[in-house]
Amino acid sequence: MKLTRDSKIKDLYKTAIGQDVVDKILMQMNKSDKWITNPLVSNLKISALNLYIKDEGFLDALLDLINSETELGVQEGGTLTKQWWKEVVFYQIYPRSFKDSNGDGLGDLQGIISKLDYLKELGIGGLWLSPIFKSPMKDNGYDISDYYEVNPEMGTMDDLKELIDQAHKRDIRVIMDLVVNHTSDEHPWFQEALHDPNSDKRDYYFFRKKEETNNWVSFFFESAWRYFKEQDIYALKLFAKEQIDLNWDNPKVRDEVVKIINFYGDLGIDGLRLDVINYISKKEGLPQGNQWVGDLMEFTGIEHYFYGPHLNEYLAEINSRGFAPNHMFSIGETPGIGIQLGKLLSADYRKQLDLLFTFDHLETPGHVRFDEYLYDLNFYKEHMMKVLGSNSLHDWTSLFFENHDNPRMISKVNPDPMVHDVLGKALNVILLTLQGTPFIYQGQEAGFINQEFTEEDLRDVESINKLKVSDMKTVLAGTRDHARTTMKWSDEGGFSESEGWIKSQHESVASIESQLEDSMSVLSFTKQLISFRNNTDDLIYAPIQFIHPKTRNYFAYKRGDYFIEINLSDKDINRPKSNDVLGLLLSNYKGQVLGSLRPYEANIYRIL
Ligand code: NOJ
Numbered sequence: 001m002k003l004t005r006d007s008k009i010k011d012l013y014k015t016a017i018g019q020d021v022v023d024k025i026l027m028q029m030n031k032s033d034k035w036i037t038n039p040l041v042s043n044l045k046i047s048a049l050n051l052y053i054k055d056e057g058f059l060d061a062l063l064d065l066i067n068s069e070t071e072l073g074v075q076e077g078g079t080l081t082k083q084w085w086k087e088v089v090f091y092q093i094y095p096r097s098f099k100d101s102n103g104d105g106l107g108d109l110q111g112i113i114s115k116l117d118y119l120k121e122l123g124i125g126g127l128w129l130s131p132i133f134k135s136p137m138k139d140n141g142y143d144i145s146d147y148y149e150v151n152p153e154m155g156t157m158d159d160l161k162e163l164i165d166q167a168h169k170r171d172i173r174v175i176m177d178l179v180v181n182h183t184s185d186e187h188p189w190f191q192e193a194l195h196d197p198n199s200d201k202r203d204y205y206f207f208r209k210k211e212e213t214n215n216w217v218s219f220f221f222e223s224a225w226r227y228f229k230e231q232d233i234y235a236l237k238l239f240a241k242e243q244i245d246l247n248w249d250n251p252k253v254r255d256e257v258v259k260i261i262n263f264y265g266d267l268g269i270d271g272l273r274l275d276v277i278n279y280i281s282k283k284e285g286l287p288q289g290n291q292w293v294g295d296l297m298e299f300t301g302i303e304h305y306f307y308g309p310h311l312n313e314y315l316a317e318i319n320s321r322g323f324a325p326n327h328m329f330s331i332g333e334t335p336g337i338g339i340q341l342g343k344l345l346s347a348d349y350r351k352q353l354d355l356l357f358t359f360d361h362l363e364t365p366g367h368v369r370f371d372e373y374l375y376d377l378n379f380y381k382e383h384m385m386k387v388l389g390s391n392s393l394h395d396w397t398s399l400f401f402e403n404h405d406n407p408r409m410i411s412k413v414n415p416d417p418m419v420h421d422v423l424g425k426a427l428n429v430i431l432l433t434l435q436g437t438p439f440i441y442q443g444q445e446a447g448f449i450n451q452e453f454t455e456e457d458l459r460d461v462e463s464i465n466k467l468k469v470s471d472m473k474t475v476l477a478g479t480r481d482h483a484r485t486t487m488k489w490s491d492e493g494g495f496s497e498s499e500g501w502i503k504s505q506h507e508s509v510a511s512i513e514s515q516l517e518d519s520m521s522v523l524s525f526t527k528q529l530i531s532f533r534n535n536t537d538d539l540i541y542a543p544i545q546f547i548h549p550k551t552r553n554y555f556a557y558k559r560g561d562y563f564i565e566i567n568l569s570d571k572d573i574n575r576p577k578s579n580d581v582l583g584l585l586l587s588n589y590k591g592q593v594l595g596s597l598r599p600y601e602a603n604i605y606r607i608l
Pocket of ligand 1: 139142143179239275276333404405
């Protein structure tokens with residue numbers, strides 16, 4: 001049934017897109033969903049929303065989007081299928097900052113190979129490498145100029161083969177980052193397309209004359225259109241000006257993508273993480289973005305491509321022609337996708353993507369990454385109860401707090417050095433015991449934190465652009481460089497023999513080497529946790545049951561024979577009584593205090 005302005009608000013909330021979009025808007029406005037689900041509001045006509053949102057075009061944009069997806073991502077019954085990627089603990093490597101083997105200050109593949117034993121000892125079963133392809137590095141490899149070559153600063157194809165081989169010998173799977181929403185402007189396809197309007201590459205991208213461009217805004221705070229003076233033509237680019245969007249409506253582009261997937265399948269890669277993959281289908285005609293949505297989401301035009309008209313179809317195509325025949329795992333990075341739409345993209349029976357990285361848990365309501373604020377873990381608890389509570393046997397969730405695009409979680413929650421260790425350990429307890437596949441970002445196993453940067457220290461294109469439109473305080477709150485500091489392997493640094501391309505991890509955090517020797521360190525604790533998870537089937541497949549879900553600051557759940565509880569605050573809290581007899585197995589504190597939990601205390605028990 002198509003919705004119109006006369007349909008009820010409650011009908012809107014029953015559709016996948018309606019629910020996700022409204023939830024996102026409410027979250028940005030810092031309003032609870034009761035605002036829309038209470039009977040007074042839910043029985044109103046959709047047109048009544050204009051009382052609150054004084055923008056005529058908004059309702060049309062919303063209805064258009066909602067009517068484009070009438071399915072709901074729910075299929076009851078079935079069975080839970082076991083998969084290797086549900087069982088392993090993944091570790092994300094940002095290659096440029098991980099380990100330099102040849103002394104040029106830039107991390108490389110041989111550096112990663114030299115640390116495989118460390119990763120094995122940590123208990124890691126899967127590696128995700130951020131991009132290692134040939135690239136002018138305008139966005140550190142997320143701007144690829146050759147999909148079949150390794151970036152010379154990182155090594156060669158032979159190094160990559162050796163890395164895959166050495167990882168597999170240690171029973172570690174390898175997934176790579178594939179960026180195919182856009183290519184670098186130095187990619188030969190783009191060069192040919194730009195310089196020869198008659199080339200068949202012209203239609204690989206979106207070239208437009210000035211009057212055909214629109215008001216879309218790029219994610220790096222500029223117009224989404226780059227002007228090429230010599231040719232007097234514009235090209236669409238949703239990210240940096242050197243990252244030009246590919247036109248997936250052209251079947252030749254999809255053939256190219258399938259070819260790349262098959263190539264890496266043949267090479268022995270176990271899977272791919274697909275960068276901003278939900279942006280690949282843009283609405284025909286590239287219409288103007290709605291200003292109200294644009295102001296709210298910061299990015300004008302987003303409603304026309306975050307869940308575009310052919311997204312499901314294109315994902316199914318690369319799955320059937322690429323991933324499935326090679327038995328490769330796929331995880332899509334899908335910014336802006338909420339719970340319901342997420343199911344439509346990744347439920348197993350849909351045969352599109354295996355897993356998603358969504359981001360709604362990363363900022364608390366009313367906040368964006370560049371706001372300076374303290375993250376309340378109670379929001380994470382509520383959000384995850386909603387996500388995991390709505391999963392059917394067909395759905396699976398990726399678990400992560402950090403990646404190369406976000407500040408360090410310890411710093412976001414509570415930068416007080418007094419709680420550093422207990423908090424770092426508590427976050428890793430949550431990550432490794434909830435139901436889903438955990439992704440540890442390099443350094444998180446050892447409690448890495450944000451760094452202090454001056455303007456000159458900044459390296460990231462996003463931060464540098466952001467600094468043009470806001471102050472340093474704002475940039476520091478959200479800069480992606482916090483995550484990209486070089487690994488602190490030893491007390492001297494241990495990343496490279498020369499100076500690294502970016503600052504190292506904060507000096508107050510103990511190095512990997514010294515934490516390995518300290519049985520009480522965050523790293524030693526995380527190692528124990530991973531080993532426990534790897535050897536405990538219940539922590540992987542047992543359903544999750546939340547206990548005392550409404551008690552603030554208290555996060556507790558059962559996984560089969562295990563009971564996990566965490567104090568989400570920096571204060572002592574009362575420990576709710578449990579009906580079970582519990583035997584303590586792992587804790588971030590020594591001993592227990594009867595009836596209470598200390599700041600960020602996290603305990604794992606066996607139910608006796
Ligand atoms: C998402 C990646 O994670 C980010 O690092 C990159 O800048 C954008 N996609 C553009 O590729």
